Amino acid sequence: MKNPKKTIHLIAAARPNFMKIAPLCHALEARDWADPAIVHTGQHYDFNMSDSFFADLNITAPRYHLGIGSGTHAEQTGQVMIKYEKVLLERRPDIVVVVGDVNSTVAATLAAVKLGIKVAHLEAGLRSFDRAMPEEINRVVTDSIADLLWTPSPDANENLEREGIPAHRIKRVGNIMIDSLENMRGKIEDAGTFRNFKLSPGGYGIVTIHRPSNVDNPAELERICRMVAEVSKKIGLIFPVHPRTRKAIEQQSLLALLEKAKGLILTTPQTYINFMSLMFSSALVITDSGGIQEETTYLGVPCLTMRQNTERPITVTHGTNRLCDVADVPGLVDAILSGARRPAQKIDLWDGKTAERVVENLRSHLF
Ligand code: UD1
Numbered sequence: 112m113k114n115p116k117k118t119i120h121l122i123a124a125a126r127p128n129f130m131k132i133a134p135l136c137h138a139l140e141a142r143d144w145a146d147p148a149i150v151h152t153g154q155h156y157d158f159n160m161s162d163s164f165f166a167d168l169n170i171t172a173p174r175y176h177l178g179i180g181s182g183t184h185a186e187q188t189g190q191v192m193i194k195y196e197k198v199l200l201e202r203r204p205d206i207v208v209v210v211g212d213v214n215s216t217v218a219a220t221l222a223a224v225k226l227g228i229k230v231a232h233l234e235a236g237l238r239s240f241d242r243a244m245p246e247e248i249n250r251v252v253t254d255s256i257a258d259l260l261w262t263p264s265p266d267a268n269e270n271l272e273r274e275g276i277p278a279h280r281i282k283r284v285g286n287i288m289i290d291s292l293e294n295m296r297g298k299i300e301d302a303g304t305f306r307n308f309k310l311s312p313g314g315y316g317i318v319t320i321h322r323p324s325n326v327d328n329p330a331e332l333e334r335i336c337r338m339v340a341e342v343s344k345k346i347g348l349i350f351p352v353h354p355r356t357r358k359a360i361e362q363q364s365l366l367a368l369l370e371k372a373k374g375l376i377l378t379t380p381q382t383y384i385n386f387m388s389l390m391f392s393s394a395l396v397i398t399d400s401g402g403i404q405e406e407t408t409y410l411g412v413p414c415l416t417m418r419q420n421t422e423r424p425i426t427v428t429h430g431t432n433r434l435c436d437v438a439d440v441p442g443l444v445d446a447i448l449s450g451a452r453r454p455a456q457k458i459d460l461w462d463g464k465t466a467e468r469v470v471e472n473l474r475s476h477l478f
Contacts, residue, residue, distance in 0.1 A: 116146040117477045118204040120223075123173065124154040124191075124215030127402050129164035130383060131210040131233060134290035134466035136170055142470065144478075148174040150198065152191045152215040156180055157354060163382040167298075168291060184214060184245060191218035199226050205477055209253060210234055210287070212246035212401075212422075220253045229476075233287055233469065235260035236267025237422035243324070246401070250422070259476060261469055263287075263405075264425045264458065284468040285460030288402055289409055293463030295384060302388035308349055308376055312392040316346050316444070321353035322399040325417060329363055332356075334437045335417065336365045342397070342444050343374035349389060351381045395447050397440060404432045411455045413447045415440055429456045 119139060121132045132149065139147035151173035155161045165172065175198050179190040191214070199207075199222060207223040209216045210233045220230050235254050239247050254260055254271060262268050263286040271281050292299070305312055318339055325331050342348060350369070352360070360366055369377055381389065387406070390396065395413045396403060404423050407414035408430025416434050426432035431453055435443055460468075 116144055117206070118146045118148060118202075119473070120204045120207045120219075121147055121149050122152065122207065122209045122215060122219040123149055124152040125211075125213045126155050126160050126164065126380075127400075128210050128213065128215075129161070129168060129170065130291035130402075131287045132208075133164075133168035133170050134287055134294060135208065135233070135469055137294070138466040138470045140171075142474075144474070145470075148204070150175045150195065150219070151177065152195070152219070153178040153180055154187060154191075154213060154215045157380070159380040159382060160354070167383040168295065179215075187214040188218040188221075191215050192222045195219050196222045196226070199223060199228060203228060205229070206231060206473070208233060208473075209257070212237070212249045212253070214245070214249060217249040217253050220257055224256045224258075229259070230257040231259035231261060231473065231476075232257040233261045233284075234263055236262040236269075236271045236281070238267075238270045239420045239422040241420050245323070247422070259472070261472065263461070263465075264423075266424055282468075282472050283460065284472065285462060285465035286405060286409075286458070287465045287469070288405060289461045290463050290466050291383070292387060292406065292409065295387065298384050299387045299391055302384050303392075304381070304385040304388035305392045307385075308378070308389075310347060310349065310376075310392075313394050314347060315393060316342070316348050316395040316397060317389055317393050318348050318350040319353065319396070319398045319400050319403060320356050320417070322418070323355075325399050326353075326356050326359045329359075331437070332359055332363060333365060336360065336368055338437050338440050339375060339397070340368060340372040341441055343372045345374075345441070345444055346394060346448060347374045347376070348397075349376045349378060351378050351386065353380060395444065397444075404430075405461075407431055408455050408458070409461055413452055415443050425458060429458055431455045 139145040177194040206229045208231045260281045261284045397415045399417045404426040408426040414432045
C-alpha cells in the first residue's frame with residue numbers, strides 16, 4: 112500500500128550536520144502528514160563525531176546507513192552517490208533535505224536531482240567566494256541544482272539572487288543550529304562541563320582547528336600550535352582535537368610542544384552538550400570552524416576566526432566574530448581580556464523557531 116504520508120529524507124553525514132537535522136526531524140515527527148527518515152552517509156563515524164550527537168540531541172536512529180567512511184573527495188562524493196542512488200531507486204521519497212556544505216551534501220543532491228526527486232537545501236546561499244575551500248564548491252553546486260533553498264540570513268538571499276536563482280525557490284528561514292541550542296539549553300546549562308576539566312566559568316578559552324588550509328599545511332599548523340602554546344600563558348585554553356588535526360599534529364611531532372604548555376588542556380572531540388556547555392562559560396573562542404562563528408555570535412562570546420574569509424559575514428558585521436591571521440591572535444586575546452568586547456546584535460530569525468518555518472514551507476511545496 113502506498114504510504115499516505117509524505118516521505119522526507121534528511122541527509123546526515125558529518126558532525127556539523129547533526130545539530131541541523133535534529134530540530135527538523137523533531138518538528139516533522141510531530142506532523143501527521145510527514146514521515147521523516149534519516150539517511151546517515153557515514154562520512155563521520157567515530158563515536159564522538161557521530162553517535163554521541165544522536166544521543167545528545169535525541170535523534171531517532173538512521174533508517175538508512177550508507178557506511179561510506181573516509182576517503183578522498185572524489186571517493187567520498189562518488190561512494191555517497193552510488194550508495195544513495197540505490198536507496199532512492201528502491202524507495203523513492205517525496206523530497207530530500209540536505210544541510211550545510213559537506214561532501215555528502217552535494218553527493219546526495221546530485222543523486223536525487225538526477226532521478227527527478229526534489230531536493231531542499233537548508234543553510235543555502237552562504238558564500239566565502241574562495242573556491243580553494245572544498246565546502247565552497249559543495250555550496251555552489253548544491254544551490255545551483257536544488258529545488259528549494261532555505262537561507263539563514265539576508266546576505267545568503269543576495270548571493271543566490273546574484274547567481275540568477277529565481278526568487279520563488281529561495282526562502283529565508285533563519286538559523287536552524289540556534290533551534291538545537293535553544294532546545295537543549297536546559298541540559299547545556301546543567302552540564303557544567305568546565306568542572307570536569309577543573310576550569311572556572313569565564314576563566315578559559317576554547318580552541319578548535321580542522322580546516323585543511325590550516326591543518327594540512329605543515330608550516331601553518333606549526334605556527335598555530337606555537338601560538339596556542341603562547342596564548343595559554345595568558346589564559347587557560349581547552350583544545351578538543353579533531354581527528355584530522357590529531358593525525359597531522361602527530362605526523363609533524365608537534366604533540367610534545369602542546370603537551371608542554373601548562374595552561375593548555377588537550378582533549379578528545381566533545382559531545383554536543385559538553386561542547387556547548389564549555390562555550391556557554393568561556394571567555395573567548397579561537398577557531399577556524401564555520402558553525403562556531405554563529406554559535407558564539409548568538410551567545411555573545413568573542414570569537415577569533417583564523418581564516419581570510421567567511422561564508423558567514425553577518426557574524427562579523429553584527430556579531431562577535433573577527434577574522435584574523437594566526438600572528439594577530441595573541442594581541443587580540445590581550446584586548447579581549449582587557450575588556451574590549453563588541454556586544455552582539457540580535458540577528459533576525461535566529462530565534463529557535465527555524466524548524467517550524469521550514470516545515471510550513473515544506474508543506475506548502477508538498478501539497
Ligand atoms: C568535514 C567537512 C567539513 C566540516 C568537518 C567537520 C567536507 C569536505 N568537509 O571535514 O566541511 O567542517 O567535516 O568536522 O565534507 N576522521 C576520523 N573519524 C571520523 C571522521 C573523520 O578519524 O569520524 C578522520 C579521517 O582520518 C578522515 C579525516 O578525519 O580522513 C577527515 O575527515 P573528513 O570527513 O574527510 O573531513 P573533515 O576534515 O572532518
